Amino acid sequence: MHSVENYKVVFEQYLGQGHFTREPNGLYEPVNYILRMGGKRLRPLLALMGYHVFADDFRQALPVAMAVELFHNFSLIHDDIMDEAPLRRGIPTVHSHFGLNAGILSGDVMLIYAQQYLLDAADAPLNVRLLKSFNRCAIQVCEGQQWDVDFERMDTVTIPQYLRMIEYKTAVLLGCSLEMGAMTAGASDSDLHHLYEFGRKLGIAFQLQDDLLDTFGDAGKFGKKTGGDIVQNKKTFLILKALELADSVAKANLLRLISTPTTDEQAKIQEVTTLLRQFKAPDLAKEERNHYHHQAIRHLDQVAVPDVRKLPLYELAEFLLNRDL
Amino acid sequence: MHSVENYKVVFEQYLGQGHFTREPNGLYEPVNYILRMGGKRLRPLLALMGYHVFADDFRQALPVAMAVELFHNFSLIHDDIMDEAPLRRGIPTVHSHFGLNAGILSGDVMLIYAQQYLLDAADAPLNVRLLKSFNRCAIQVCEGQQWDVDFERMDTVTIPQYLRMIEYKTAVLLGCSLEMGAMTAGASDSDLHHLYEFGRKLGIAFQLQDDLLDTFGDAGKFGKKTGGDIVQNKKTFLILKALELADSVAKANLLRLISTPTTDEQAKIQEVTTLLRQFKAPDLAKEERNHYHHQAIRHLDQVAVPDVRKLPLYELAEFLLNRDL
Numbered sequence: 107m108h109s110v111e112n113y114k115v116v117f118e119q120y121l122g123q124g125h126f127t128r129e130p131n132g133l134y135e136p137v138n139y140i141l142r143m144g145g146k147r148l149r150p151l152l153a154l155m156g157y158h159v160f161a162d163d164f165r166q167a168l169p170v171a172m173a174v175e176l177f178h179n180f181s182l183i184h185d186d187i188m189d190e191a192p193l194r195r196g197i198p199t200v201h202s203h204f205g206l207n208a209g210i211l212s213g214d215v216m217l218i219y220a221q222q223y224l225l226d227a228a229d230a231p232l233n234v235r236l237l238k239s240f241n242r243c244a245i246q247v248c249e250g251q252q253w254d255v256d257f258e259r260m261d262t263v264t265i266p267q268y269l270r271m272i273e274y275k276t277a278v279l280l281g282c283s284l285e286m287g288a289m290t291a292g293a294s295d296s297d298l299h300h301l302y303e304f305g306r307k308l309g310i311a312f313q314l315q316d317d318l319l320d321t322f323g324d325a326g327k328f329g330k331k332t333g334g335d336i337v338q339n340k341k342t343f344l345i346l347k348a349l350e351l352a353d354s355v356a357k358a359n360l361l362r363l364i365s366t367p368t369t370d371e372q373a374k375i376q377e378v379t380t381l382l383r384q385f386k387a388p389d390l391a392k393e394e395r396n397h398y399h400h401q402a403i404r405h406l407d408q409v410a411v412p413d414v415r416k417l418p419l420y421e422l423a424e425f426l427l428n429r430d431l
Numbered sequence: 432m433h434s435v436e437n438y439k440v441v442f443e444q445y446l447g448q449g450h451f452t453r454e455p456n457g458l459y460e461p462v463n464y465i466l467r468m469g470g471k472r473l474r475p476l477l478a479l480m481g482y483h484v485f486a487d488d489f490r491q492a493l494p495v496a497m498a499v500e501l502f503h504n505f506s507l508i509h510d511d512i513m514d515e516a517p518l519r520r521g522i523p524t525v526h527s528h529f530g531l532n533a534g535i536l537s538g539d540v541m542l543i544y545a546q547q548y549l550l551d552a553a554d555a556p557l558n559v560r561l562l563k564s565f566n567r568c569a570i571q572v573c574e575g576q577q578w579d580v581d582f583e584r585m586d587t588v589t590i591p592q593y594l595r596m597i598e599y600k601t602a603v604l605l606g607c608s609l610e611m612g613a614m615t616a617g618a619s620d621s622d623l624h625h626l627y628e629f630g631r632k633l634g635i636a637f638q639l640q641d642d643l644l645d646t647f648g649d650a651g652k653f654g655k656k657t658g659g660d661i662v663q664n665k666k667t668f669l670i671l672k673a674l675e676l677a678d679s680v681a682k683a684n685l686l687r688l689i690s691t692p693t694t695d696e697q698a699k700i701q702e703v704t705t706l707l708r709q710f711k712a713p714d715l716a717k718e719e720r721n722h723y724h725h726q727a728i729r730h731l732d733q734v735a736v737p738d739v740r741k742l743p744l745y746e747l748a749e750f751l752l753n754r755d756l
Contacts, residue, residue, distance in 0.1 A: 133577040184539060188532040207513040207580055210535060214509060214542065215573040221546055222566045230555035237562070241547045248540040252458035255532055 113154045120168045136204045136212035140179045149174040149283040156287025159415050167287045169227035173220045174283045180216035236286050243282035250274025263341050277309025300405040307402035314395040317342040333375035339364045344387040351385040438479045445493045461529045461537035465504045474499040474608040481612025484740050492612045494552035498545045499608045505541040561611050568607035575599025588666050602634025625730040632727035639720040642667040658700035664689045669712040676710040
């Protein structure tokens with residue numbers, strides 16, 4: 107079995123083999139720019155690992171891995187425009203480096219190429235199954251992004267609404283990456299189901315962990331400033347849980363805090379985190395995260411292959427959910 | 432055989448059957464908004480007519496027709512953002528009505544649904560063939576749009592560069608719509624080739640006609656103000672041809688005119704059209720348009736079915752290229 111790092115090396119090599127060398131340069135330079143930005147490559151790794159659970163030659167899943175990485179980066183480019191984000195991983199975002207038009211159009215062409223890589227990943231009817239799984243997921247990602255945009259303007263967001271938003275925006279693509287990798291290796295419908303659910307539940311747990319890290323993480327180890335979500339008035343699981351449990355005075359106080367622009371960031375972070383702790387929001391978020399994590403593991407348990415083949419996925423789940431708090 | 436109007440009625444009925452009724456409303460309302468804006472529905476008509484050349488029950492091609500209409504409207508939404516266009520067909524564009532974010536995201540989801548309609552349009556391996564044709568075309572449309580953006584900033588654009596731009600941005604989707612309709616009806620490779628080429632050449636002729644109409648059309652009949660391209664300093668075929676043939680003094684004069692913002696629109700239109708006429712640009716544009724028109728017809732001639740089945744397409748070609756000048 108391969109360590110996570112090995113899959114990443116194989117994917118990076120494949121990615122380096124000149125995929126977007128066509129003209130016009132103005133269209134393809136931004137594509138290469140964001141693909142070279144790096145990152146965890148989590149989705150392509152899941153595609154390769156999903157394949158490798160069922161068959162040895164996991165390089166067969168490289169086009170599927172490429173498709174999910176292209177789709178993920180398409181969504182990053184367009185989301186960064188919508189969020190007016192100047193930087194990603196410390197580097198100027200596509201639209202701030204190349205302009206709005208290049209951001210829109212290069213994102214569009216990446217979405218089309220994602221489909222094209224899936225079409226070429228296998229013969230019919232397998233590629234049709236890949237595309238059906240992918241399209242369902244891609245539509246959900248758009249819907250999740252729209253809910254995220256909607257939530258900014260809504261006064262009340264329920265916990266189920268929030269969980270569905272992160273499921274659609276983040277989690278389904280993790281499930282779909284695993285599923286499409288496994289599909290390419292010829293996995294059974296039952297195994298595909300459990301692997302997809304493993305990825306989806308893991309994705310929800312992963313996003314809840316991200317919420318926790320953003321507010322309560324160790325800034326040094328996490329690599330990001332803590333409190334970013336609070337400064338941006340984001341309605342995370344933590345905030346929504348505290349609003350649900352707070353008495354009317356504390357609730358009014360919290361609502362006021364998350365609806366006013368920040369003048370003193372540190373004071374605001376301090377005040378909000380105190381309220382979150384008062385209503386045990388971090389503990390309840392950990393509980394919810396653990397719930398989804400355990401459900402994810404139960405699905406992986408039910409994938410009908412020897413444990414040794416699933417070992418890298420068990421390890422990856424541990425790794426993703428044991429980042430420092 | 433059906434008149435063009437009949438195909439349109441059938442398509443409009445299909446379109447009215449509640450395709451985008453899902454949540455979230457913020458994502459799907461802009462989709463329904465632009466689909467209800469109307470228009471010629473040229474691309475879906477071509478898909479239905481392409482089918483009808485080879486088989487009777489042209490309603491079978493409705494999902495293909497829907498796919499090309501969705502793709503076309505996706506590209507309109509994103510192009511309108513790039514062009515900062517406030518109006519389309521006299522109605523506020525999607526981004527000016529719903530905001531930039533809605534424009535980007537609703538366009539994205541329409542692109543995904545275009546693929547989904549093609550997947551559902553036929554069983555494998557036919558739907559795979561549809562998607563391969565579609566993806567090649569969709570990538571070219573993005574490339575054509577990028578060239579169009581690039582041309583604004585370039586000092587010199589050659590006639591072949593311009594023709595390739597309009598071919599990619601506009602013409603290939605007409606060819607592809609016909610081809611995919613015909614593919615669904617089981618046409619032979621040779622017939623598919625000739626039908627695609629008919630649409631592609633017709634599209635180039637159609638765009639050259641549009642250039643002519645914009646500058647020399649009868650404003651009343653055309654429904655648009657003439658001279659819009661001149662005011663916007665667009666490098667159309669007319670301008671490029673005049674630049675190619677002008678003596679150095681006239682060339683410098685024309686270059687100055689198309690690189691300065693307009694203070695007196697009417698005076699500028701007058702000055703530019705005089706120069707265009709001086710170097711016979713309108714006659715040469717008509718010649719080029721006729722060249723592509725005749726090539727298109729020659730390809731349609733070679734589609735191996737009785738003429739009566741091709742009659743609506745001959746009529747459509749006449750109709751498109753005999754709009755008033």
